[in-house]
Amino acid sequence: DVKVTQSSRYLVKRTGEKVFLECVQDMDHENMFWYRQDPGLGLRLIYFSYDVKMKEKGDIPEGYSVSREKKERFSLILESASTNQTSMYLCASSQYRGPNYGYTFGSGTRLTVV
């Protein structure tokens, strides 16, 4: 069964800490995405990547960066965590660009910044 694995289910971090959220997919997918999910706002795209070492900003990239050194791994980095980054973070992947290629989502990481 194909999988997108997010390394942590729950995280609690302090304001100002550097935070790494890890995502690994085992499907040899080209594309990977990071979303944050907030009540009443749905999913908003933070960053995405169409290839190794490639990254592009999504709709809400401020306060975040990403790294994709290997095809299967896409990391989201909060350089200096703030309380307004408390949220559910979802990683997704897709094989190629196009409507026929569905997204596979991880189970999410619920981050609390205190």
Next chain:
Amino acid sequence: AQSVTQLDSQVPVFEEAPVELRCNYSSSVSVYLFWYVQYPNQGLQLLLKYLSGSTLVESINGFEAEFNKSQTSFHLRKPSVHISDTAEYFCAVSVPSNDYKLSFGAGTTVTVRA
């Protein structure tokens, strides 16, 4: 730019009753439409999609959605719900001009009661 509006944030419903979740989109070009479901403590899963052809699409677990171009809608329906349908449901749209990336609505929480 495209956007998605889910008109109901919460839908309580009794078991075996019908349910309809409303989704409207705005786009000046042709769109591809999706419904995703998120069960408690899980990631999102694709429920059904409209790419082309018949405007009525069905899922394997009894949901259906109808693409209405004139109304710019893609409402989701199920004639008889089960307790196990309790979940959050997201409508999403993709367009070629945005590299087919998914844009999500705010979500509708369905709570099925016995």
